Amino acid sequence: MTSITIADSRLQLIANARYFYQQGWMVGTAGNLSARLPDGSFWITASGKSKGELLLSDFVRIAPDGTIEASTSNSQPSAETSIHQLIYRLFPESQACYHIHSIEGNLVSRLVTGDTLPLPPLEMLKGLGVWQENPRCVMPIFTNHLAVPQIAADIEKRFAMHPPQIPALLIRDHGVTVWGASAESCRNSIELLEYIFRYIVAASKLDINRHSEQ
Numbered sequence: 219m220t221s222i223t224i225a226d227s228r229l230q231l232i233a234n235a236r237y238f239y240q241q242g243w244m245v246g247t248a249g250n251l252s253a254r255l256p257d258g259s260f261w262i263t264a265s266g267k268s269k270g271e272l273l274l275s276d277f278v279r280i281a282p283d284g285t286i287e288a289s290t291s292n293s294q295p296s297a298e299t300s301i302h303q304l305i306y307r308l309f310p311e312s313q314a315c316y317h318i319h320s321i322e323g324n325l326v327s328r329l330v331t332g333d334t335l336p337l338p339p340l341e342m343l344k345g346l347g348v349w350q351e352n353p354r355c356v357m358p359i360f361t362n363h364l365a366v367p368q369i370a371a372d373i374e375k376r377f378a379m380h381p382p383q384i385p386a387l388l389i390r391d392h393g394v395t396v397w398g399a400s401a402e403s404c405r406n407s408i409e410l411l412e413y414i415f416r417y418i419v420a421a422s423k424l425d426i427n428r429h430s431e432q
């Protein structure tokens with residue numbers, strides 16, 4: 219008799235959280251990761267846990283309607299669960315949603331005053347699904363309200379009018395959120411965006427140098 223082992227999706231979240239923590243993108247309990255299950259519920263990191271050393275018990279299972287299905291040791295779900303819940307509702311093909319805080323992600327959100335960040339036409343955009351020559355691509359930026367459900371409401375309203383060009387959004391002075399068809403694609407998207415953010419920050423310094431030479 220053959221037996222099939224179905225991997226617990228929390229293991230991949232734990233591995234990716236440790237990797238992001240080591241990159242400095244999830245320090246001091248920052249960020250939250252989730253993965254969807256076949257029944258539409260999702261595992262999400264419990265609130266306030268160090269993302270460098272998560273355990274299987276550091277996750278809360280959320281039903282599609284937002285109610286808690288499973289939680290150990292009275293753990294509370296991430297404070298940003300409403301954003302993950304919205305993303306799964308708006309993008310039903312998504313199987314994972316990752317949110318991290320990086321220095322560059324916050325710097326780029328301050329380089330523009332409007333509600334979009336123009337992305338340079340880098341080859342890396344192909345990894346985010348943009349297959350155009352010399353693409354004109356922007357990333358939406360949202361205000362970092364203290365009430366997270368207000369951020370989620372803003373995202374829902376904006377995306378109804380302007381669907382995002384890439385599966386990602388920025389919350390100003392806070393962090394980036396990505397979603398995708400797998401945990402791997404979310405990890406790749408985070409890495410690609412961090413590369414693009416570093417590029418934007420570096421390019422802005424070059425501009426400053428050029429202007430100061432004139």
Ligand SMILES: CSC[C@@H](O)[C@@H](O)C(=O)COP(=O)(O)O
Binds near residue numbers: 263296
């Ligand atoms: C460093 S605290 C940051 C939090 O307020 C929040 O932005 C965050 O990303 C983590 O919240 P959490 O409730 O642990 O998922």
Ligand SMILES: [Zn+2]
Binds near residue numbers: 249250298392393
């Ligand atoms: Zn956050």
